[in-house]
Amino acid sequence: MFFKCIILLSIAVLVFAAQIPRPEERIIGGHYIPIEYVPWQVSLLNNMVLRCGGSILSDRVILTAAHCVFNVTIEDLSVRAGSSHWGKGGQVVKVLKAIPHEQYCHSCSVNDVAVLILESPLKFSADVQNIALAEKPSQAGNITLVSGWGVTLEGANFSWPILQGVHVTILDPTECKRSHGEDVICADAVERDVCNGDSGGPLVSLPDRKLIGIVSWGYGCARKNPGIYADVVFFRNWLSSTINENLNSSTDEC
Template sequence: MFIEWIFVISSVLLASAGWISERIVGGYQVPISEVPWQAAFLLNGTADCGAVIYSDKILITAAHCIQNQNKSDISIRVGSSTWNNGGQLLQVDDAEVHEDYSFTKDVVINDIAVIRVKGHLKMGHSVQSIPLAESTPASGSSATVSGWGAVGYSQEVSEHLLQTTVNIVSQEDCQKSYGEGITKSMICAAAQGKDSCSQDSGGPLVSDGQLIGIVSFGTSCADPNYPGVYVNVAELKPWILRAIEKLSCLCAGKV
């Protein structure tokens, strides 16, 4: 999830806080056809984060993945089980980052962004959108998280797409780990030996066929005392829809 920040300016601050970026730990390889909404977020051609397909032009990711980055350095790969080849590769045209995105020494707040790509994704068996959750799943609910991040703390990223299953952790229990900075705009999930980790940031947390979370931050990887923390999609859905509408209007204005 989050402290090997992708921005140089933030990395020093985050390192002092003890966080790390999220990647899949305790996972298994899956074909992209099983998670066709998954996208790879590439910075200068290298896997840096994940993203989630909303439509043929719009994707959702974590704010910390794109904040302060040059759009020309970012590309999105979809429709491939490997981040470095296959599928479709598109450049980022524009992005909207949550205006109240910020971080403290303990938590990351409003870690959400919406991306518009140049051209259109060719939708199909391995490239599909996923609906946004209407409500927050109950504590104990099962969910899956996927990405190309590393398979453990300080380990290499995975070339092949990985997925694992975690369980939703109550806000109260999550606050015992991270403090009261954990709010209803965040959702926590954990399972023994399973977690998202570095360079999975921006990727999907899915339950019952709906996008319930976006990989955001955490302390270590699969640490039993620290669940992974995700953006709560149901809570931030109004902002997401406004951002999508804004980007869509801007796009229409170019025609």
């Protein structure tokens, strides 16, 4: 009887162990990250299903990638802030306006940046905070943090339900811009990367924790090719004018 119990217990332990996610099943090379560590992170939802990530610039302004709002109906868009889960908790607010860059090219991923204006203000707390934009271009070798709920393995068709983060290193900006365009940053790390569903999310400089990039695209996930991010410093003037114009007009409408 005792021997039988030992066998049953061993089987239970093996079954439980089989359910523990392996490292390769998470955001590639990353780890769980509490929302209070990245309180600027939001999930962008389309009909309450994860579409992309985004960053809080103010209580009514979210920054994301232009391809995240391509071919979507504005009435179906909302953001969830203040939760490590894209599907529950925190605050959910409808999107009033989605303004992609007027020269965004969907087929070539140029000018992949968009501003979202929310219908009502977010309520700031320890879990919901805005992030400042970087003022200076990123430097090669700088360590950064990127986060999101994207697929956990290239080719997977489901998103990880809990927020993941990973550290990546900025590559030579001159070479990056020569290869991929003036409006982007390249970042990479061995077996660490973002993947589908992380688009629009924040690339944050460390240790000053400023927004330097927006997840845009890449050739696969965690391959030898770098991740490509829209360069926030490059778009600072566009962001400022777009936010001022659309936030003011939204206030007038209210």
